[in-house]
Amino acid sequence: MFFSASSIFLAAASLASTVAAASLQQVTNFGNNPSGAQMYVYIPDNVKPNPAILVGIHWCTGTAQAFYSGTGYKAQADLYGFIVIYPSSVTSGGCWDVASTATLTHNGGGDSLAIKNMVLYAISTYSADASRVYVTGHSSGGMMTNVMLGAYPDIFKAGAAFAGVPFGCFASDTSSWSSACATGQITKTPEEWGALVKAAYPGYTGTRPKMQLWHGTADDTLYFHNFEEEIKQWTNVLGVSQTPTSTENNYLGYSGWVRTKYGTQVEAIKEQGQPHNLQILADQVVSWFGLNGASTTTTATPTTTTTGASSTTAATATATAPSTGVAKWGQCGGTGYTGSTTCISSTCVFVNAWYSQCQ
Numbered sequence: 001m002f003f004s005a006s007s008i009f010l011a012a013a014s015l016a017s018t019v020a021a022a023s024l025q026q027v028t029n030f031g032n033n034p035s036g037a038q039m040y041v042y043i044p045d046n047v048k049p050n051p052a053i054l055v056g057i058h059w060c061t062g063t064a065q066a067f068y069s070g071t072g073y074k075a076q077a078d079l080y081g082f083i084v085i086y087p088s089s090v091t092s093g094g095c096w097d098v099a100s101t102a103t104l105t106h107n108g109g110g111d112s113l114a115i116k117n118m119v120l121y122a123i124s125t126y127s128a129d130a131s132r133v134y135v136t137g138h139s140s141g142g143m144m145t146n147v148m149l150g151a152y153p154d155i156f157k158a159g160a161a162f163a164g165v166p167f168g169c170f171a172s173d174t175s176s177w178s179s180a181c182a183t184g185q186i187t188k189t190p191e192e193w194g195a196l197v198k199a200a201y202p203g204y205t206g207t208r209p210k211m212q213l214w215h216g217t218a219d220d221t222l223y224f225h226n227f228e229e230e231i232k233q234w235t236n237v238l239g240v241s242q243t244p245t246s247t248e249n250n251y252l253g254y255s256g257w258v259r260t261k262y263g264t265q266v267e268a269i270k271e272q273g274q275p276h277n278l279q280i281l282a283d284q285v286v287s288w289f290g291l292n293g294a295s296t297t298t299t300a301t302p303t304t305t306t307t308g309a310s311s312t313t314a315a316t317a318t319a320t321a322p323s324t325g326v327a328k329w330g331q332c333g334g335t336g337y338t339g340s341t342t343c344i345s346s347t348c349v350f351v352n353a354w355y356s357q358c359q
Contacts, residue, residue, distance in 0.1 A: 024068050031117035034109040038088040039118045040064040042074055048081035050129045052291055053122055055085045057137030057144045060095040064088035072282030080291050087115050096144040099170040106201035112151045119155055134289045138162040149209050150197040160212040160285040163219055163276055165226040166233045168196035184225030194236030208238055210265045212288045216274030231268050238265040
């Protein structure tokens with residue numbers, strides 16, 4: 001039987017068209033979804049058998065698509081074969097519920113239960129490894145990272161919160177925003193912060209997930225004081241001393257950045273001079289989680305991605321200084337805000353009385 005070159009080419013082209021490259025896909029009907037949050041998932045072409053799961057949670061006014069394209073976790077998944085779940089908020093401001101009693105309670109409801117059920121769906125559907133589930137996020141997503149580790153310590157092995165606040169700091173059933181918490185006016189003892197986490201899941205005696213914290217000292221949306229309160233909270237919850245076991249200055253070659261470790265369970269990175277729109281070092285997060293085969297973060301110079309940006313830049317010897325005006329996804333207005341109201345290549349959009357953002 002004779003096959004012409006053209007017929008062979010057409011057959012190959014037809015076969016190739018049926019094999020789609022990995023892309024972000026929406027999943028519907030993933031289970032109980034009290035808040036209506038949307039689930040998107042990225043499964044790399046080289047996904048490993050029984051893969052780990054990383055949950056990446058976006059900032060206010062963000063989306064699953066924005067976190068997918070604006071951070072480096074997709075590239076890390078391509079390298080190491082894990083699955084990434086990108087939840088997407090459906091609220092008018094795009095912020096996550098980190099305040100209600102429901103979301104702050106184990107199996108109580110709200111966005112936290114919706115995200116938990118996304119994870120359970122992924123474990124069941126993709127034969128993922130239930131013992132290797134991790135969560136990270138920035139801003140509202142960093143706050144939700146704290147919530148997920150507090151309300152669902154049985155689900156997550158570790159978290160990495162960028163520009164977040166302690167679990168329970170926004171707690172309220174009447175308002176989704178806490179100016180007192182955001183501006184660093186809430187101070188508690190380690191025991192008080194720890195009690196809030198432990199009350200979220202009464203009777204839980206299992207292993208608690210470890211926590212990595214990142215915050216910019218020039219954050220004027222969720223003030224740097226919240227970073228210090230987070231350290232109090234998670235050292236207490238994890239039963240480690242608040243006295244650092246190690247301190248690394250000029251972390252990764254960034255002038256003024258400091259990484260402090262509290263045993264093996266908590267580490268905190270102070271990004272000197274960085275605003276709320278701080279740098280997200282996805283490879284360092286993946287290393288902290290051990291998803292690259294490592295057990296701790298490395299000190300290699302990383303490739304970094306700035307939140308909300310689509311292009312990557314190599315790390316330099318000093319932290320990136322804020323440009324004149326506000327970068328995309330940064331704060332540009334709100335009650336008590338004193339920074340620039342001019343957006344760089346974007347528009348300042350009102351979110352609520354306390355927060356406007358460059359979009």
